[in-house]
Structure formats: C-alpha cells, structure tokens
Amino acid sequence: MDIYLPIAEMSVNALVIVGFGAVVGFLSGMFGVGGGFLTTPLLIFYGIPPSVAVASAATQIAGSSVSGVRAHWRRGGVDPKMGGVLIVGGLVGSTIGSYIFKALKDVGQVDFIIQLLYVLILGVIGGLMLIESVGALLRARTGQAPPPARKRHHGLLHRLPWRMRFPRSGLYISPLAPLALGAAVGMLTAIMGVGGGFILVPAMIYMLGVSTSVVVGTSLFQIIFISAAVTVLHAINTQSVDILLAILLLVGGTVGAQLGAQFAQKLGGEKLRVALGLLVFLVSARLAVELMIRPSELFTVVEGMAL
C-alpha cells in the first residue's frame, strides 16, 4: 500500500512505516523511553530525507509519550514540579538546538553530525547500562547483597544555590541542575530527533538521584512538551515536518507502546535494563560501522546553491 508523503515528496509503503512505528513503540513502551533513537535511523535507512525523518520523529514522540504518561499519572508516577523545571531548561535547549540543526543543514554536515552524536551518546549510555545491569543481574544470581546505595547528594550538586524541595522526587536540590540537564537533553532532541528519554532516565537516577518510582513518568512528561516544541520549531525553521509520516508512525507506535508496557510487566526490572542496554549499544555499533565502511552512495544532491 503506497502512500505519497507531501513534505518528504516521495511515496512510501504505508505498512512498512506503520510496522516501524509498532516495533519502536513496543520497545519504547517496554523500556519507558520515547524511541526516537530507533525511529530516526530506521526512517533514514528507508530513504526518508534526514531532516524530514528527524522532524517527523519528534512529532511521533510527542504522541507516544502522551500515551505513556496517561498510565503513569494515574498511579502518581509523575513529578510535575521536577518536570516543569526540566521543561523550562528543555525549551531553551531545543530552541538553541533547532538553530544549530539549521546551521548544520546549511553547510551539509547535518547527516554526519547526527550520526556521530548517535554513535557517541548511544555507545556510552548503552555501555554504561550494560555494565551496571549485568553486574546487578550477576549479583542477584549469586545471592550477593547489592552494594550500598550511592550518596544521593554529591558535592557539586550540593553547592548550587537556591535549593528547593521536590517532594515527589524525594529531593532538596537547586533547580539549576535539572535546568541544565533539561537544556542539554532539549538540544539533543532538536538535533537528533530523539525524545531524550534514554539519556534523561539514567541521568535523573544517577546524577540527580530522583526517586525511581517517578523517573519514567516524569521523563515522559517532559518529553511531551519538548518534542511538541521541537515539532513547532522544525515546522517554522526547516518546514520538514511531514504530518502524514508522523500519523503513520503514530498508528503503529501508540498501539505498540501499550503492548510493550504490558510485556514489560512480565519481564523483571534487571533483565529489562540488560535488554535496553544491549539494544542501545547494538544500535550504536551498527551506526559506527556504517560511518566507517564505504557508503553505497558517495554523491548526494541538495536543491539550490548550498555551500
């Protein structure tokens, strides 16, 4: 079933795109991340222009995050105050990121930078998650006691001014830390077309020390706002949001997310983290190999008189 995408200006097989959405949605529902880090490379691999892939993936992430937050909100798994601070930072970051994206697009290096960022960030996070979760799994198997919880308020975080209370997150910290984290993730969201959940979730746990019961819900909560803002910014700056592409992704993604969330309950928390770490790491390795082997197309064509 072929469908013509008005912004990407090409026809695609609708079932394939819905399938992409469903697979990514399933994984994202399972792991509590937006899944943009999978959608964007898949779309680019399929032949969608990278800028359209990034912008439209952001639209899809907004939709699938709402689906996830709905469930978390009901059981009190969202800290709106922490989320609000992250959002403010995220809006600043994504505005900056959107301009960086446009500048990179103009000089023709956007594909390379996007791919390099993916390799570096996914590789580091995937690797760290693997080490941490495999360790936890092994300890559980051999019956060792888990190592004592790390001190949640470390030095640097403690010294930042204007501390305030985030009761649901169980924190008394300066809002500057989540503000900076939100800004960094927002910037990546705009440049990489990712919601940033796979960065935000570990950063909230290990860097800020947010209570794990609200991490996933709060992360998804802020992703809604940031990916919505990124969609609008891309619509204005690059006009590369393909609404039809986003809808196709949403059809599969929202259903897949719900199924994934149900499946996650059957799988244990540690196994889930090993699986996510492995997945993130494999995507990174795949992209790294792609950067290093000779591409099948050496030439690319851009409309107009670019640099």
Add this chain to the structure above:
Amino acid sequence: MRRLAALFLLLACALGMLTALPGAASAQRAGPRLITDLSQSRVDIEYTFAGADIMLFGAIDRASSLRNRQLDLIVVVRGPSHPLTVRKKERVAGVWLNTRSVRFHTTPSYYSISSTRPLEEIVDPKTAAIYEFGIANLHFSPASTERSAQEIQEFQTGLVDLRNRGGLYVENMGGVRVVEGVLFRTSARLPGDAPVGEYSASVFLIADRQVIATTSVPLTVGKTGFEQAVYNFAIDQSLAYGLLAVIIALASGWGVAAIMRR
C-alpha cells in the same frame, strides 16, 4: 569565460530560430509536420501516487519530398531545471563525510529520451550535443568555477549516475514505435519521487542526420487537493501547521491509550 560561451551559444540559437521562423511558417504546407499528444497533460500526485507512465503518441505528416526517405524520431521529456549542489563523501580520519561539493546552475530534474534507433545511428555527435540528445549531452552549467574541469566532470558523472539509478534520467533507445511510417508512440516512466513542476515533451523528426521538424507539448506534474494543501499549509502557515501537527499527535496518543485500556 564558460558563462560567456554559453551566452554566445544562446544568442546564436535565438538568432537561428528567428531566421528559421518565416521559413517554418511557409514550410507548414510543403515540409513535414508532426502532430503529437500525450495520454494526459497533467500528472496528479495524490496520496496513492507511486509513479506514472506517460504515453506520447502522434503522427508524421510527410511532405511529398520525404516520401521515400528513412525517417527517425527522438522523443525527449524534460522536467523543470533547478540549481543544485552535489556533495561527495570521502574518507577523512577513518570516517566517511561530505567533503567537496560542486554547484550546477541548471540541471533537469527529470530527463527521458527515447528514439526509433540507437542515437549514434541517427544523428551526428555535434547535433546530439546541440539538442542535448542523450544523458551524456546534458548541459549542467557548473557554477563552481574554482573547480577543475576534471572535478566538475567527476561530480556530473556522480549526479547522472544517481539520477539514472533513481529512474530520473532515462534512456530508451528503440523505445519509439512507428506504425506504417506515419503513426508513432512511446512512453516515459515518472518515478514515485518525480519532482513537481512544468515538464515538456518534445518530438524531433530526423532525416539524413538532421532535425527537420520539432514539436513540443507541455505536461504539468503537480500535487493535488490534499497533498498540495498540506504542502502549502506547511510552507505558508508554518506556525499553525506545527501546532496542528502537535495537536494531532497528542490527540492520537491520548485516544489510543484510552481505547487500549478498555
């Protein structure tokens, strides 16, 4: 220098056409004439668009002097010309990234040529170059004057190769069928990502390696209804478009979650 040469060529062509015009008018009765039409004068890109086949057909109105001569036909379908930039990936410190680029002023976004027999059997290389017969004879007017001729050729070959494989530059020698020496037909395939714009389909009648008659019909490739509306909306009202995209995304996320919970 190159641009100057192109200008002269253009002037020469215009002059040639001017002087030929009165002759052409009087030749309408005496000389050969081509009558051509397309299966459709407009290709609508709608949501199910996955490419289209354009049928071109027509008749040769032979002048008495041509009765016993071998005639050949060349049919060229051209898409709108665009300026564009071709970039090349090269290996730098172990990774592949865009390094050099060459810009071209006029590149046909679509070009399809079909003929009754292989080109070299029906026209001289010089004629082929003047009329841009064949993909190898397309004039791209490179804008990057700082590049060497060799480099420009390299990028031009890269571009042609890319579009050739993408079905945007097509050669179909022997693709024009002539019935009883009078009626002819051929077809051109537009791929699913054919650019939108004003196309032209031109027919050239060849005798003794010379072009003796030509005719041209316009062809519009355009998005219709919904696709055009979405595109215009995205360009003209980008803020409202972005907001609408967000609303659709949020509503469908919320809606599916609500349905699945039942």
